[in-house]
Amino acid sequence: MKxxxxxxxxLNEAKSIKAQNFEKKLQIALLGSFTLNGFEETIRVKCNQQKIECRTYVSDYNQYNQDILKKDSKFYQFKPELTFLILDVRHILGELYxxxxxxxxxxxxxxxxxKVNEITNLIKTIIKYSNSRVILTDLQVPTYSPYGISEQNEEFGVKQIVREINTKIRSENKDESLLSILDFNEFIQKYGEENIFSYKQFFSGDMKISIEYIPKFVDEMMRFVNAVVGITKKCIVLDLDNTLWGGIIGEDGFDNIKLGDDPIGRSFVxxxxxxxxxxxxxxxxxxNSKNNFDDAIKVINEHPNMILRENNFGCIKIxxxxxxxxxxxxxxxxxxGLDSFVFFDDDPINREFVKNQLNQVIVVDLPSDSAKFAHVLTEMNVFESLMITEEDAKRKDMYLGQRKRVEFENKIGDFNKFLKQMNIQVLIKKADSFSIPRISQLTLKTNQFNLTTKRYQQDQISSFSDDKNKIVESAQVSDKFGDNGITGVYIVEKKDTEWIIDTFLLSCRIIGRGVEDIMLSQLIERARKENVKKIKGKFIPTIKNKPAENFYKEFGFKEEGDFWIFDTEQTxxxxxHIKMIKNE
Amino acid sequence: MSEKLYQIVSEVFNVELNKINDNTSPENLEEWDSFNFYVLLDQIENKFNIKFDLDETLEIKKIGDFKKLFEKYGINT
Incomplete structure (x- = not known):
C-alpha cells in the first residue's frame, strides 16, 4: 500500500489543513455506533484534495441516539448538510447476534x-430537524451462524433477519428523497471480511473497520460527498494509441493494432x-489524439472489434x-467547463503537461499495464450523482447533436442564417411528475445562465408547482439535429399587479440561440393577458453567472433598486426563428 | 533494522527521525496517542509481515519493546 x-x-495531513475559501462547502456529520477514529480526519483530507471546504461533526462514542432525538443537541446546532449514520450489526442486534x-x-x-421502525425513525427525525441528507450504511450480513449449513432451513435465521432489516429499510423509505444507502455489504464483498475486520482491533478499541481499510471506506463515503456538492465529471477525454487500443496506428497499421483477439487486445475491449x-x-x-485523422478515424469506424464508434463521441480532436x-x-x-473533464492518456509526458497547464482537469494516473485500465475506470468516484434522470441518459445524444450543429454552423458561416435553418422549437410545459426531478436538477446544477442561482430540492419544486400563486414551467428545446430535452426553467411568483421572477435559468449548451428570449417573451405576453402591469426580477451575481448579467437589460427591463422591472405595455x-409550442 | 523501525515510527507520528529511540514512549512523545498507537502497530505488522498476539500488543510501553517482539518472531534487529 502506498x-x-x-x-x-x-491523520497527519489532517493536522496541517489550512482554512481555505473554496467555492464548494459542506457540513458533514458522522454519527456512529462504534469508534469512528480516523474517519473524520480522512474525510477532511479527501475533501480538501477535491477543493471542498468541509466542516465536520462527530458524535461522541455511541451517543448517536441522543444526538438525533434531542432537538437542541450539538449535532443539530452544527447544522449538518450531509449526515452519515453508520450503524453496525452487533450493536443493533445485541445478544441476538x-x-x-x-x-x-x-x-x-x-x-x-x-429495528426497521427504530432506524426509520432516526432517519426521519434527522431529516425533520435538520433537513440534512442522510446516508445510512446498511447492516453487515453475518457470514457465520451457529446453525452452520443448516441455517438455510431455519425460518428467520440470523442472516435472514439482517437481510430483511436491510431490505425493509430501503423499501419503507424509498420515497424519502433525502435518504441514500451506502451498501456496506458491497464494500465487504469488494475487500473481504477477513481484511476489513480485525478482532484484535475490535477488542482493543471497538474498531469495526480495520485501520488499513478506513481510507477505502471513506472513498465510498466520498462518492456521496462528491454527488452532494456536485463534483460530477461530465466528460471523459481519451487518447487513442495505447489508450483505446494497443499499439500505434501510424506505425503498426490497421491490421496490427491490438484490439480484441489476444490478451492485450481484450484488455482494451x-x-x-x-x-x-x-x-x-x-x-x-x-x-484528444495526435494522429493522422484519416488513419485513426478508419479504426473507429471500421475496425471489427472497436466498441466505441464515431457516434459515441461528443467531440473528436485527432x-x-x-x-x-x-x-x-x-x-x-x-x-x-474544464473542471468537468477527466483525461486518460497512456503517455506520462502528456499527462504531466496537462496537469501543469490545466489543474482543474482530473488527469488519471494510468498504469503502464493495460490489464488495469478497466479497473482504474470503475474505481473512480467522480461520476456519482444521487439520481440519474432520463435527461442524463439522453445527454450523450444531445452532445452528438451539438457536434453536428457546430459542423453545420461552420459550414453555413453566417450565424443568423444558421439559426433560421436550425428549425428550433421550444415546448413550454407546466411542471409535472416527469419533469420535476429534472427541474430540481437544473436549479442545482446550472451555474452560468442562472439569474438568481437558487437551489431547490425535488420536494420544494413539487410544492411550488402545487401552489396556485406560483408558475413553475420548463422549456424543452429541439432542432433539426435532435432533442435537447428540458434545458430551461422559470419559477414565477404571482401577485395581483406584478409577477416576480424567482428563478430563470437555461442550460449552458443552449445559450445564445434565442431560447431565453422566447421563454421570457411568452411569459410577458401571458402576464399582459392577465392584466398584470409589471414583471420584476433580480440578477444575483456569482463567480460563474456572468453570461446572464445583461439579460434583463438587453430585453428592455429597467433597473430600480435591487430589481429589474418590465412594464408589460412595452413592446x-x-x-x-423559433417556433413556440405551449402545452398546459 | 532499528533504522526501519524508527522510520515507521517517525512517519506515523509525524516527528523527526532523530527524536526516535528505544526509550520513546507516550510519556516523552506527545504525538503518541491511544489511537495512533494502533495505527503504528498496524503499520509495523504490515511492513515486517508479522501479526502480534493481543496480549503482546498490550505489553508495548516504549519503542524498544517492539525489538523484543521482533526477537521472539525471529526478526533480526
Missing part, C-alpha cells in the same frame, strides 16, 4: 419490524465496454496540436 493511502498519512435461536421465531420476526456503459448513462466521451490546445477546444465546443423582443 504511503499516501494509509491512515497515518491522513450471538444467540439468535434462543428467541422464538415469532419474536424474531417482530424484532425485524421493531474491456476498457471500451466500461466507457460505453458510462456513455450510455450520459457521460460524454471525447477524443490532429497534431498539443493536448492542452485540444482540451481547450473540446471545452469550448461542448460548452462545458416585446421576440425571436422570429
Amino acid at each position: 504511503n499516501e493511502e494509509n491512515l497515518a498519512y491522513f 450471538f444467540h439468535p435461536y434462543s428467541t422464538p421465531v415469532l419474536e424474531r420476526k417482530e424484532l425485524v419490524a421493531t 474491456e476498457f471500451q465496454k466500461r466507457l460505453l456503459a458510462l456513455n450510455q448513462r450520459g457521460i460524454i466521451l471525447a477524443i 490532429n497534431w496540436n498539443d493536448k492542452v490546445t485540444n482540451l481547450h477546444e473540446i471545452a469550448s465546443e461542448l460548452n462545458i 416585446i423582443k421576440k425571436p422570429e
Whole structure:
C-alpha cells in the first residue's frame, strides 16, 4: 500500500489543513455506533484534495441516539448538510447476534419490524430537524451462524433477519428523497471480511473497520460527498494509441493494432465496454489524439472489434496540436467547463503537461499495464450523482447533436442564417411528475445562465408547482439535429399587479440561440393577458453567472433598486426563428 | 533494522527521525496517542509481515519493546 493511502498519512495531513475559501462547502456529520477514529480526519483530507471546504461533526462514542432525538443537541446546532449514520450489526442486534435461536421465531420476526421502525425513525427525525441528507450504511450480513449449513432451513435465521432489516429499510423509505444507502455489504464483498475486520482491533478499541481499510471506506463515503456538492465529471477525454487500443496506428497499421483477439487486445475491449456503459448513462466521451485523422478515424469506424464508434463521441480532436490546445477546444465546443473533464492518456509526458497547464482537469494516473485500465475506470468516484434522470441518459445524444450543429454552423458561416435553418422549437410545459426531478436538477446544477442561482430540492419544486400563486414551467428545446430535452426553467411568483421572477435559468449548451428570449417573451405576453402591469426580477451575481448579467437589460427591463422591472405595455423582443409550442 | 523501525515510527507520528529511540514512549512523545498507537502497530505488522498476539500488543510501553517482539518472531534487529 502506498504511503499516501494509509491512515497515518491522513491523520497527519489532517493536522496541517489550512482554512481555505473554496467555492464548494459542506457540513458533514458522522454519527456512529462504534469508534469512528480516523474517519473524520480522512474525510477532511479527501475533501480538501477535491477543493471542498468541509466542516465536520462527530458524535461522541455511541451517543448517536441522543444526538438525533434531542432537538437542541450539538449535532443539530452544527447544522449538518450531509449526515452519515453508520450503524453496525452487533450493536443493533445485541445478544441476538450471538444467540439468535434462543428467541422464538415469532419474536424474531417482530424484532425485524421493531429495528426497521427504530432506524426509520432516526432517519426521519434527522431529516425533520435538520433537513440534512442522510446516508445510512446498511447492516453487515453475518457470514457465520451457529446453525452452520443448516441455517438455510431455519425460518428467520440470523442472516435472514439482517437481510430483511436491510431490505425493509430501503423499501419503507424509498420515497424519502433525502435518504441514500451506502451498501456496506458491497464494500465487504469488494475487500473481504477477513481484511476489513480485525478482532484484535475490535477488542482493543471497538474498531469495526480495520485501520488499513478506513481510507477505502471513506472513498465510498466520498462518492456521496462528491454527488452532494456536485463534483460530477461530465466528460471523459481519451487518447487513442495505447489508450483505446494497443499499439500505434501510424506505425503498426490497421491490421496490427491490438484490439480484441489476444490478451492485450481484450484488455482494451474491456476498457471500451466500461466507457460505453458510462456513455450510455450520459457521460460524454471525447477524443484528444495526435494522429493522422484519416488513419485513426478508419479504426473507429471500421475496425471489427472497436466498441466505441464515431457516434459515441461528443467531440473528436485527432490532429497534431498539443493536448492542452485540444482540451481547450473540446471545452469550448461542448460548452462545458474544464473542471468537468477527466483525461486518460497512456503517455506520462502528456499527462504531466496537462496537469501543469490545466489543474482543474482530473488527469488519471494510468498504469503502464493495460490489464488495469478497466479497473482504474470503475474505481473512480467522480461520476456519482444521487439520481440519474432520463435527461442524463439522453445527454450523450444531445452532445452528438451539438457536434453536428457546430459542423453545420461552420459550414453555413453566417450565424443568423444558421439559426433560421436550425428549425428550433421550444415546448413550454407546466411542471409535472416527469419533469420535476429534472427541474430540481437544473436549479442545482446550472451555474452560468442562472439569474438568481437558487437551489431547490425535488420536494420544494413539487410544492411550488402545487401552489396556485406560483408558475413553475420548463422549456424543452429541439432542432433539426435532435432533442435537447428540458434545458430551461422559470419559477414565477404571482401577485395581483406584478409577477416576480424567482428563478430563470437555461442550460449552458443552449445559450445564445434565442431560447431565453422566447421563454421570457411568452411569459410577458401571458402576464399582459392577465392584466398584470409589471414583471420584476433580480440578477444575483456569482463567480460563474456572468453570461446572464445583461439579460434583463438587453430585453428592455429597467433597473430600480435591487430589481429589474418590465412594464408589460412595452413592446416585446421576440425571436422570429423559433417556433413556440405551449402545452398546459 | 532499528533504522526501519524508527522510520515507521517517525512517519506515523509525524516527528523527526532523530527524536526516535528505544526509550520513546507516550510519556516523552506527545504525538503518541491511544489511537495512533494502533495505527503504528498496524503499520509495523504490515511492513515486517508479522501479526502480534493481543496480549503482546498490550505489553508495548516504549519503542524498544517492539525489538523484543521482533526477537521472539525471529526478526533480526
